[in-house]
Amino acid sequence: MAHQRFRRFNTGPIYPGQQIANEMCMAVRAGNLIFLRGQTGFTLDGDFVGLGDAAAQADQAMRNVRVLLEEAGAKMEDICKITTYITDRAYRTAVYQVVGRHLGNIAPVGTGLIVNGLALPEMLVEIDIEAVIAGA
């Protein structure tokens, strides 16, 4: 069976004024494997929340993660690995507190990286999720 690709969208509105307008998607399900687009302060409707507030952006990102996993037939408990990118070490405590609140006792493995930047300057945090649907 071909992979299922959820919420196809065009990247054009994300990069206004730039020659980047391509079709990408928010989630791919390949059998029992789930891959999510890196989630940020952008809502799934395309609004950006938490300008200058890394914790608020992380909260939005994790809300998106829940929705996307459920749409793909998975749930938060299926998260195996979370990678958290932040653009400044100063955001770490606040971001990890928010992410931890969303994860509860799921206990995935995690990787943290401090990067020079994300896709847009206003993005202060991005979260990558890998999940496997249990028992599928």
Next chain:
Amino acid sequence: MTPIFLPGLCDPDAAATVRRHGHTAAAAAEQAEAVFSRLHDALTAAGGAATDVCKITMQITDRAYRQAIYGVLGRQLAGVFPVSTGLIVKGLPDPDALFQLDAWAMAGGPHARLRRYRSTDAPYGLNKQEFVCDFCMVVVAGRRIFLRGQTGLGLNGVMVGLNDAGAQARQAVDNVRVLLAQAGADLSHAVRLVTYVTDRAYLEPVLGVVQPAFAGTPAVATELVVKGLAAPEILMEIDVHAVLPA
């Protein structure tokens, strides 16, 4: 075939190495020994082995440590032939950590490893580098296909697109097509794309080349601006992960 998920691994006692050696290659090498020791322990605890390792992403805080850390990698994973992506990053969660290893493993190794090479025989960008590591370009583990991070370095070893991130991206995409084909796949099987650039200004020319290659069967994507890649002349890199259909 069961994936073994591993956390980003740092030396839990990174502060001690920095106290002894400062922020130096010697401290980085000590940390690398601890990291690979943790990798072996984590794999064993999960019922796996080093031969299960498919892909590694090396995250180093200063290019000056690269030689020392890769020397440790070469010894610690001798004979494994993983695919590799090498990043120079702004920072790691522990301020004393100079190196972090992200590894993806699949139980049931050693897995199919295509286009094996020894690092001393292959250029990174324009030049060869001194450390000795056994790598490969493609690992096929069950249905999953892991590729080496692809850049403007052609599969023939020639670096194209000096100072031209878009041209490097075209070469990288061409490489991905060839490598996926060797694994019996194509871009329609891609599930995830990570694009690294060394300057935000390169995002537009690079994404303008890379994203259209996935048209029709879009993948999920993450874009990262990093401090550096394997060599200064390498301006972009793409990590493509693919899964063959059941």
